[in-house]
Amino acid sequence: MITKIYHKITRIGAVSLLFPLSQVLFSGCSDFLDVKPLNDVVLENYWTKKSDVTSVLMSCYESLYSTDCITRMGLWGEARSDNMIIGQTTSQDLEQLLKEDMLPTNPYCNWTSFYQTINRCNITIHYAPKVQEEDPNYTISEMKANIAEATFIRSLCYFYLIRAFRDVPFTREPSIDDTQNYQIPADSFKVVLNNIIEDLEAVKDDAQLYFRKPNPDMAQEAAERDNTSRVTRPAVYALLADLYLWQGNWQKVVECCDYIINFKTAEYESLRRRLQNDVYLFNDIPLIREKTDNTSGNAYNKIFGEGNSFESIFELNYDQTLNRDNSNGYVGSFYANINNNSLSTGLLAPYDVFYGNLPSSSSDMFNLNDCRAYECIYQATTTQYYIAKYNATQIIIDNSRTNWKPEYSWRSNNFVHWIVYRFTDVLLMKAEALVQMGSDHFEEAFKLVNTVSKRAVNSFSPGSGEVLKFDDYKESAEAMEKLVMDERHRELMFEGKRWFDLLRVAMRKGSSRELANTVAEKQTTNISGVKIRLGDPNALFLPYYRNELRVNPYLKQNPAYHTGGDADLEKN
Numbered sequence: 001m002i003t004k005i006y007h008k009i010t011r012i013g014a015v016s017l018l019f020p021l022s023q024v025l026f027s028g029c030s031d032f033l034d035v036k037p038l039n040d041v042v043l044e045n046y047w048t049k050k051s052d053v054t055s056v057l058m059s060c061y062e063s064l065y066s067t068d069c070i071t072r073m074g075l076w077g078e079a080r081s082d083n084m085i086i087g088q089t090t091s092q093d094l095e096q097l098l099k100e101d102m103l104p105t106n107p108y109c110n111w112t113s114f115y116q117t118i119n120r121c122n123i124t125i126h127y128a129p130k131v132q133e134e135d136p137n138y139t140i141s142e143m144k145a146n147i148a149e150a151t152f153i154r155s156l157c158y159f160y161l162i163r164a165f166r167d168v169p170f171t172r173e174p175s176i177d178d179t180q181n182y183q184i185p186a187d188s189f190k191v192v193l194n195n196i197i198e199d200l201e202a203v204k205d206d207a208q209l210y211f212r213k214p215n216p217d218m219a220q221e222a223a224e225r226d227n228t229s230r231v232t233r234p235a236v237y238a239l240l241a242d243l244y245l246w247q248g249n250w251q252k253v254v255e256c257c258d259y260i261i262n263f264k265t266a267e268y269e270s271l272r273r274r275l276q277n278d279v280y281l282f283n284d285i286p287l288i289r290e291k292t293d294n295t296s297g298n299a300y301n302k303i304f305g306e307g308n309s310f311e312s313i314f315e316l317n318y319d320q321t322l323n324r325d326n327s328n329g330y331v332g333s334f335y336a337n338i339n340n341n342s343l344s345t346g347l348l349a350p351y352d353v354f355y356g357n358l359p360s361s362s363s364d365m366f367n368l369n370d371c372r373a374y375e376c377i378y379q380a381t382t383t384q385y386y387i388a389k390y391n392a393t394q395i396i397i398d399n400s401r402t403n404w405k406p407e408y409s410w411r412s413n414n415f416v417h418w419i420v421y422r423f424t425d426v427l428l429m430k431a432e433a434l435v436q437m438g439s440d441h442f443e444e445a446f447k448l449v450n451t452v453s454k455r456a457v458n459s460f461s462p463g464s465g466e467v468l469k470f471d472d473y474k475e476s477a478e479a480m481e482k483l484v485m486d487e488r489h490r491e492l493m494f495e496g497k498r499w500f501d502l503l504r505v506a507m508r509k510g511s512s513r514e515l516a517n518t519v520a521e522k523q524t525t526n527i528s529g530v531k532i533r534l535g536d537p538n539a540l541f542l543p544y545y546r547n548e549l550r551v552n553p554y555l556k557q558n559p560a561y562h563t564g565g566d567a568d569l570e571k572n
Helices: 003-016 021-025 028-032 038-046 050-065 066-078 092-098 111-132 140-165 189-203 221-229 233-247 252-269 300-307 330-335 371-374 423-436 438-457 477-491 497-507 513-520 527-534 548-552 563-572
Strands: 084-086 281-283 284-288 314-316 336-339 342-345 346-350 378-379 383-386 392-398 405-410 418-423
Touching: 021 140, 021 346, 050 066, 050 111, 050 140, 066 111, 066 418, 084 092, 092 378, 111 140, 140 189, 140 233, 140 563, 189 233, 221 314, 233 252, 233 314, 233 418, 233 423, 233 497, 252 284, 252 423, 284 300, 284 423, 284 438, 300 371, 300 392, 300 418, 314 423, 342 548, 346 383, 371 392, 418 423, 418 497, 423 438, 423 477, 438 477, 497 513, 513 527
Parallel strands: none
Antiparallel strands: 084 346, 281 284, 314 418, 336 342, 378 383, 392 405
């Protein structure tokens, strides 16, 4: 596992990461043998100036952008949930994931891309202080900011890994030479979680607030792009809030979320002149309004259609100018196939029960006036449903009811960003923590949920009455928790969050019964079998990939997937 990945990076990847690929592949053999050993070249001739650190740090981002990483971010967080069902072109490997019938040979269990990214981050963190000592132009504050970025990316990778596999090998050490041993056992979910929280707490205030200061008098799209596609301090706090939510440290969740809420409120005040046509205060919290004039969809168009919006905290930018597209990644390959501005069924489809009889009447999930229903799911015919979120560059919803069917403009390319954290996610994380803190905090939690809900309901005009009523929920902790989780479901549908939300609640309650009942309903066959399988807490996590067991003898297969073949591997 790690041995294979890290040593490949050391012998080839570390150099191709640091030097142009052609320089690595096409150097003459005799020339190569005449120069110093590979690691001496890296240590003595490369890590000497600020640009060396920046170059490798950027490679950490590029690794995160890889098709393998982005695909697993999406699939691990969505495919097993109640959001998604089989599309018309679903592969056998994906079908296994959707039907809870995973095998250790399934390539979606391959975590190589995450450990490659982690090692690049470890390399950056290891060498940055050494470069700072040598290069007088590389300041201590710049070094700390770079380390904070690499720490965030590394922590995010580990966070995905523990939510997908539970127990995973954890190391902060970079692979520098072949004398290091990276055949190590897996650490527990709790140990890894506590370690990455500790890492982020150490650097959270070293990250930059802005990479380019927004100007209240200019559109400054470049500033918004730079401040959402790089790791800023609010991004670190967002990840910390999420980690503390899984740890059950409710007060810390609230503190981290409050930092972001205060930051966004102050940013709105400074940019009010520029944002006044798009951003409105909902319960004193600035959000992009859905309704403009007689149509809705504005928030979707800004957040998902254009990207890098006011509400974005951290997103992966797939940019045509950088030749970085998402055509083979999660959205481009799995949501739907886009060709000549038309849609054909993709590998995944939405669970159409959520759409119901909209817009004629409300569904079990969405109020018929909720913009998110039409922004998430597109009904092409009475039997064909597509995932609209991300695929549409623009959605226009006519509020007059005379022409209610939304108008969609579909992407003609796959340069679609992937949002990791955005503002409403943070608001709902805080609401979830407040509910867990007890009834004294229910009203504040309700206000946050209502804020998100208000923005989404297209019949709502700023300043009008409430859609949700606190009296309907205030007497029951169970009702309040359901209110929060249902709102997260609506707001973050298809964004790689739903399975993790269900898993977090199951782990908190110490029971997977509710999760099993929820996700089994989407199955067309073997519903009872899926419920029984997910009744085993071990089955909530993926199996270790068969190849990883071969190269790392310390890994022990998840008991829910412990076949005879895997047992044989562990003995060798």
